Amino acid sequence: MLRTLLNTSSALPIIAGITAAIAWSGHLATIPLSLGAPMLIYYAKSRSHAYASMFAYYALASWPIVPGAHAFFGLKGTPLIGLVLCVAAAALLALPWGLFFASRPTRSAFYVPLCILIAAVPPLGILGWASPLLSAGVLFPGSKWLGLALIVTFLSAFRFRPTASVACLVVCALLFQFRYIQPQVPAGWEAVNTTYGGAGQGDPDFETEYNTHQSIQTIIRESRAAVLLFPEHVVMHWNDSTDAFWQDTLAPLAAEHRTVLIGAGINPRDGTGRPFGANRYLNVLIARGEENATLYQQRIPVPIAMWKAFGEDGVPISPFGLGTIRIHDQSAAVLICYEQLLVWPFVSSALERPTIVLTSANDYWAKGTRIPAIQQASTASWARLFGLPVLSASNF
Numbered sequence: 234m235l236r237t238l239l240n241t242s243s244a245l246p247i248i249a250g251i252t253a254a255i256a257w258s259g260h261l262a263t264i265p266l267s268l269g270a271p272m273l274i275y276y277a278k279s280r281s282h283a284y285a286s287m288f289a290y291y292a293l294a295s296w297p298i299v300p301g302a303h304a305f306f307g308l309k310g311t312p313l314i315g316l317v318l319c320v321a322a323a324a325l326l327a328l329p330w331g332l333f334f335a336s337r338p339t340r341s342a343f344y345v346p347l348c349i350l351i352a353a354v355p356p357l358g359i360l361g362w363a364s365p366l367l368s369a370g371v372l373f374p375g376s377k378w379l380g381l382a383l384i385v386t387f388l389s390a391f392r393f394r395p396t397a398s399v400a401c402l403v404v405c406a407l408l409f410q411f412r413y414i415q416p417q418v419p420a421g422w423e424a425v426n427t428t429y430g431g432a433g434q435g436d437p438d439f440e441t442e443y444n445t446h447q448s449i450q451t452i453i454r455e456s457r458a459a460v461l462l463f464p465e466h467v468v469m470h471w472n473d474s475t476d477a478f479w480q481d482t483l484a485p486l487a488a489e490h491r492t493v494l495i496g497a498g499i500n501p502r503d504g505t506g507r508p509f510g511a512n513r514y515l516n517v518l519i520a521r522g523e524e525n526a527t528l529y530q531q532r533i534p535v536p537i538a539m540w541k542a543f544g545e546d547g548v549p550i551s552p553f554g555l556g557t558i559r560i561h562d563q564s565a566a567v568l569i570c571y572e573q574l575l576v577w578p579f580v581s582s583a584l585e586r587p588t589i590v591l592t593s594a595n596d597y598w599a600k601g602t603r604i605p606a607i608q609q610a611s612t613a614s615w616a617r618l619f620g621l622p623v624l625s626a627s628n629f
Contacts, residue, residue, distance in 0.1 A: 245273050245274075245276060245277060245282065245285075245286040246285045246286045246288070246289035247289070248269070248273060249269070249270040249273055249286045249287065249289045249290040249293075250289035250290060250292065250293040251293070252266045252267065252269035252270055252290070253267065253270065253289070253290040253291070253292075253293040253294040253363060254293040254294070254296070256269075256294070256363075257294040257363050257603075257607055258603060258606075258607075259603040259605075259606025259607045259609070259610055260606070260610060261371060261610045261613050261614060262371065264367050264368055264370075264371050264610060264611075264614055265368040265371050265372055267294075267363065267364070267365040267367065267368055268365050268368050268384075268387075268388070270286065270287060270290040270365070271345045271348075271349065271365055271388055272388065272391050272395075273286060274286060274287065274330065274341075274345060275341060275345070275391070275392050277334065277336075279334070280331045280332075280334040281331065283330045283331055283334045284327050284328070284330055284331030284334075286330075287326070287327035287330040287331075287348075288323050288324060288327040289323075290323075290327075290363070291322065291323035291326040291327055291363060292319060292320060292323035294362065294363035295318075295319040295322050295323055295362070295363070296319060297599070297602040297603045297604045297607070298315045298318050298319045298322075298604075299315035299316050299319055300315065300601070300602050318537065322360050325357065325360055326352050326357065326360055326361070326363075328357075329347070329348040329351045329352060329357070330348050333347060333348060338392055338393060341392055342389040342390075342392040342393065343389065345388050345389070345392075346385045346388055346389060349364065349365055349366060349385075349388070352364060352576075353366060353576035353577060353580070354576075354577055355552045355553075355577060358552075358575065358576060358577040359533055359536060359550070359552065359575075359577075360536065361575050361576050361577065362574040362575055363574075364575075364576045365384065365388075366381060366384060366576055367576070367611055367614045367615070368384055368614075369381050369383065369384045369614075369618050370613070370614030370615055370616070370617040370618035370619075371614050371617065372384075372402070372405075372406040372409070373405065373406060373409040373618065374409055374410065374413035374415075374617040374618065374620070375409060375412070375413045375617070375618075375619075375620040376409055376618065377583075377618065377619050377620070378583075380409075380618050381580075381618075383402075383405060387401070387402050413617070413620075415617070415622075416620060416621065416622045417622055418589065418622045418623070418624050419460075419561075419563060419589065419622070420459075421458055421459030421460065422458065422459065422460045422462075422561075422589075422624055423456065423458035423460070423461055423462070423624075424461075424462040424463075424624050424625055424626040425452055425456075425461065425462065425463050425464070425626055426464070426626060426627050426628070426629075427448075427449075427463070427464055427467060427626075427627075427628045427629070428628070428629050429445050429448075429467060429597070429628055430597045430628075430629070431597045431598065442469060445467065445468075446468065446475075446478070446479070449463065449467060449468070449495070450479060450482040453482050453483075453486075453493050454482055457491075458491065459490065459491055459492070459561060460491070460492050460493075460494065460560060460561055461491070461492070461493045461494065462494045462591060462593065462624055462625075462626045463493070463494060463495045463496055463593070463626055464496050464593050464594060464595055464626045464627050464628035465496035465516065465518075465569050465570050465593040465594050465595040465626075465628070466496045466497065466498055466516060466595045466628075467495065467496055467497070467595070467628055468495055468496070468497040468498070469497075469498055470497070470498055470499070470500065470514075471495075471497035471498065471499050471519060472499070472500065476521075479521075483521045483522060486521065486522030486523065487522050487523050487525070489522075490523050491522050491523060492520050492521070492522040492523045492524040492560060492561065493520070493521050493522050494518055494519070494520055494528070494560075494591070494593075495518070495519055495521070496516075496517075496518055496569070496593045496595065496626075497517060497518075497519050498514040498515065498516060498517070499514060499515050499517055499519070499527060500513070500514050500515075501515060512545075512546035512547070513545065513546045513547060513548075513549075514548060515527075515530050515531070515548065515549070516530070516531040516534060516539070516548050516569060517529060517530050517531065518558070518567055518569065518591075518593060520558075520560065523561075524560055524561075528558040528560065528567075529555075529558050529567040529569070530551060530554060531548065531569040531570075531572065532550070532551050532552050532553075532554045532556065532572065532578055533550060533552055533571060533572055533575060533577070533578055534547070534548035534549075534550060534571065535570075535571045539571075552577060552578075552581075553581070555585070556578060556579075556581050556582030556585055556587075557582055557585040557586075557587050558591075563588050563589050564585065564586060564587045564588045564589075565587060565588070565589045565590070565591045566579065566582035566583070566585070566587035566589070566590050566591070566621070567582075567590075567591045567592075567593070568582075568590065568591070568592045568593075568612060569592075569593050569594070570593070570594040570595060570596070570608070573592055573594065573608040573609075573611050573612045574607065574608060574611055579612075579615045583615075583619055587619075587621060588621065589621055589622050589623075589624065590612060590615070590616050590621050590622070590623045590624070591623075591624050591625075592608070592612050592623065592624070592625040592626070593625075593626050593627075594608060594625070594626070594627045594628070595627070595628045596608070596627050596628065596629055597628055597629050600629050605627060605629075609625065612625065
């Protein structure tokens with residue numbers, strides 16, 4: 234019955250879409266279901282059949298974009314824009330599955346891992362969410378690079394020995410589960426979740442922005458944390474005037490050997506020595522206190538909304554920038570908001586041997602959708618894979 238079902242042309246796209254919707258529902262335990270779609274591709278009859286199946290997979294994994302578009306894009310945002318973005322992303326991510334389709338067993342065993350790899354690394358990796366590679370952290374915690382290799386090996390072996398490969402996957406997963414112990418965040422490291430909404434996000438409401446600044450400073454003064462992490466972009470523009478305005482709050486931190494990490498927008502000078510334009514900025518994590526620097530620049534901003542490939546405004550992209558920061562004797566891999574959904578930012582950071590993961594997000598626009606939960610589940614999976622503690626701060 235299963236073979237008959239899989240030979241039905243419409244079955245593969247439907248099943249692939251259902252597995253995607255469940256896998257990327259925001260629950261860590263469901264992520265391994267994402268392996269179902271590439272496993273089904275071995276039963277595809279043609280390029281178009283394989284493309285349609287993976288298009289359905291990526292489209293159903295991306296559907297939370299639709300309800301979140303209005304808040305993210307402001308007055309110009311509608312569910313229709315969200316739908317267009319969802320469809321466009323799915324069409325691009327499914328493209329390798331149609332272009333490199335192979336029906337012969339010896340070729341198709343390499344075709345599936347190849348397509349997953351293409352979707353994970355830039356340039357396509359800029360959109361590379363919903364990757365089956367994230368299953369490695371759920372199934373093989375603490376295995377590091379071996380876990381990724383096991384996922385690739387399993388998907389290739391499934392082409393020849395479906396039952397045996399699934400059995401080996403289950404046995405290996407159980408062995409890693411029993412031996413894994415989740416590491417703890419270093420003592421004195423704390424994160425602050427805020428509810429500032431979209432304050433300052435393109436809104437010239439200076440009173441609200443002033444109140445936000447005052448609220449953040451109050452939290453800093455009342456905290457005794459050695460490292461205090463705030464969400465992404467809670468300060469719209471950070472400049473010399475901001476440092477002066479915050480001086481009474483920030484000055485004591487260094488003497489107390491404390492550091493505060495704040496998500497902010499900054500306007501540095503470009504390669505010509507001129508400041509960025511009024512609508513162009515870097516989305517960064519700055520440190521003040523014992524550490525005093527701009528520590529991390531977001532490498533992959535949200536395409537179209539933040540990174541505008543053919544425009545002069547927005548946030549520039551830097552996918553090959555540094556992914557870790559050094560702070561209080563820890564090497565921290567930093568993921569800002571959208572980067573939590575992708576493969577490339579974390580995998581490239583893992584090459585720098587981090588000892589902790591810091592995530593900073595501004596999810597006010599995604600409140601009421603599954604996107605924040607999917608971000609958290611994705612980060613948890615990567616952290617489990619490499620045996621790292623996670624410290625997360627979000628604004629809603």
